[in-house]
Amino acid sequence: MNEQLDKFDLRLLDELQRDGRLTNNELGERVSLSPSQCSRRRMRLEEEGYISGYQAILDRQKIGLELMVVISVTLATHNRDNAQRFSKLINGLPEVLEAYALTGEMDYHLKVAVRGLSDLSRFVNDVLLPHESVQHVKTSIVLDTLKTFEGFPVVGPDPTLKHRMISRN
Numbered sequence: 001m002n003e004q005l006d007k008f009d010l011r012l013l014d015e016l017q018r019d020g021r022l023t024n025n026e027l028g029e030r031v032s033l034s035p036s037q038c039s040r041r042r043m044r045l046e047e048e049g050y051i052s053g054y055q056a057i058l059d060r061q062k063i064g065l066e067l068m069v070v071i072s073v074t075l076a077t078h079n080r081d082n083a084q085r086f087s088k089l090i091n092g093l094p095e096v097l098e099a100y101a102l103t104g105e106m107d108y109h110l111k112v113a114v115r116g117l118s119d120l121s122r123f124v125n126d127v128l129l130p131h132e133s134v135q136h137v138k139t140s141i142v143l144d145t146l147k148t149f150e151g152f153p154v155v156g157p158d159p160t161l162k163h164r165m166i167s168r169n
Contacts, residue, residue: 005050008033010154012041013050017151020054065113068142069120072106073128076135086133095123106138 011031024035045051075082090099098111114120128137
């Protein structure tokens with residue numbers, strides 16, 4: 001963690017992750033600073049790149065994206081040019097929400113949202129598999145979402161939560 005961030009900066013970042021629409025007045029109440037101090041800190045955090053943007057989080061099912069899929073990809077050849085070709089492909093596909101280069105058996109994992117099985121079939125068979133950079137594709141349909149990304153743990157774990165795990169005894 002950057003040593004330039006103090007506890008107020010961390011709390012401010014944490015609150016803005018939860019709700020990027022907070023006014024400086026609301027933010028000040030939550031982190032115990034004046035609105036003007038919050039404004040200055042927020043602008044500094046934005047300028048220094050700690051905050052890279054703000055966005056609305058949409059309900060994917062309400063906008064017609066019924067199917068969430070994790071796709072594992074193995075490249076045809078392992079060299080810089082092929083990896084760049086694959087990266088260029090992936091960055092041009094709006095269905096790909098996230099993409100990760102990995103160590104281990106598979107080279108990449110893609111998080112993909114599509115309307116349904118026919119769109120998934122088209123995506124895999126007409127886009128991924130024919131691409132020169134791709135050797136193998138394995139799809140896994142998400143049955144249920146247990147947890148979604150809600151922000152990075154910038155403040156640190158709450159010590160009161162340490163022993164609140166659900167017991168299955």
